[in-house]
Amino acid sequence: MPIPDIVxxxxxxxKNPFEGSDEWRFEFKYDGFRGLLHIERGRTPFFNPPKRQDxxxxxxxxxxxxxxxxxxxxxxxxxxxPDENGVPMFRDLMRGTQRILQFVAFDxxxxxxxxxxxxxxxxxxxxxxxxxxxxxxxxGVVDGIVGRGLFVFDQACKLDLEGVVAKRLxxxxxxxxxxxxxxxxxxxxxxxxxxxPKRGR
Numbered sequence: 001m002p003i004p005d006i007v008x009x010x011x012x013x014x015k016n017p018f019e020g021s022d023e024w025r026f027e028f029k030y031d032g033f034r035g036l037l038h039i040e041r042g043r044t045p046f047f048n049p050p051k052r053q054d055x056x057x058x059x060x061x062x063x064x065x066x067x068x069x070x071x072x073x074x075x076x077x078x079x080x081x082p083d084e085n086g087v088p089m090f091r092d093l094m095r096g097t098q099r100i101l102q103f104v105a106f107d108x109x110x111x112x113x114x115x116x117x118x119x120x121x122x123x124x125x126x127x128x129x130x131x132x133x134x135x136x137x138x139x140g141v142v143d144g145i146v147g148r149g150l151f152v153f154d155q156a157c158k159l160d161l162e163g164v165v166a167k168r169l170x171x172x173x174x175x176x177x178x179x180x181x182x183x184x185x186x187x188x189x190x191x192x193x194x195x196x197p198k199r200g201r
Contacts, residue, residue, distance in 0.1 A: 006036060006109065008076065009173060011165050011181035017153035018166070018182075025121065025169050026152040027144040029181055030104055031090040031162040031189060032080035037103055039065065039073040060101045060138060067133035071112045075128070076173075077105035077142070087160060090189050105132065106142040106165075109173060117173040124173070157184045 011029075020026065035057070057079060080102050081093035093101070108128040109117055116124050125144075132141050145152050146169070153164050163183035171177045 006074075006076075007175055008034060008036075009177055009179050011179040014166075014180045014182045016182065017164065018149050020147050020149040020166060022147045023168055023170065024149065025125075025144045025146050025167050026149045027106060027142045027165045027167070028152070028156055028159075028161050029163040029165045029183070030078045030080050030088045030142070031187075032078040032088055032093055032104075035077060035079045035103065036109075037061070037064070037073075037075040037077060037105065039068050039070060039075070041071065057101065060103060063138040064103060064133075067136070067139065068131065070131050072110065073108065073112070073131065074110040075103075075105045076107040076109060077103050079103055088162075100137050102138055102140060104140045104142050107173060120170040120172065121167055122169040153182060153184075157186060160184070160186075160188050162187055162189075 060079065079093070080088035081090070082100065082102055083089050083092075105128060107121070108124045108131075109115075111127055111131065116127065128141060133139060135141070149164070149166060156162075156164050161184060163181055166180040166182070168177075
């Protein structure tokens, strides 16, 4: 499957969290590098959006490749460097000092040659859950809760995560879809980004 031209959805910043309804899904926002994971018959390169291959994470891609039992797929997600408690350490990711890297997927855009981007998010997530291997030190699927935005934000703050991302469950993946990010004001690593070039979502 050739890599299509993908325009990643970039979440818009909101100052305050909100509760939402059963139309909204709230996910933890992990601090890392945004990446597209392209699976093709056991070969799994990473791409920085939109289409630049990132060879720096080849070892991570190879660790994930064999676990997926699909002909082809294209996943959107975040490359993180978790500590012993699973908390992403952005500074370690930038410095290359973390032994273990993990790709956390939050969307499935293509599967076995089929373009899923016009399907609602809830259906894309169902298909992602069906094909995803068991969580491991190298791969995971982002956690999400429907309609409890204030609770998810509170948990993100308690866990010292970067924040949360809010998405409508019936939205497709296209240029007009809006995701929203609400950052944790007490995030302990927020000042670290000033020392490094900006990447990720």
